[in-house]
Amino acid sequence: MRRLFWPLTLLWAMMGSAAVFEEDDERKQLARHRNSIKVPENDKSGELQRERLLAQYEARLEIGRQLSDQ
Numbered sequence: 001m002r003r004l005f006w007p008l009t010l011l012w013a014m015m016g017s018a019a020v021f022e023e024d025d026e027r028k029q030l031a032r033h034r035n036s037i038k039v040p041e042n043d044k045s046g047e048l049q050r051e052r053l054l055a056q057y058e059a060r061l062e063i064g065r066q067l068s069d070q
Helices: 002-036 044-069
Strands: none
Touching: 002 044
């Protein structure tokens, strides 16, 4: 029984760590995208545009995540 349990435990640990790394990678992508959008400090309309673009990007990430889960 132990011979069967050990590889399954290792596989489970590897799958869990892969999910954590994937989530961390998505956060880094989002942060890079957020930093790449340049808006002048005093431009309120540009700030709204930036927020809208970020919301679109986050929605695309979520759709991609859902499609990859299927």
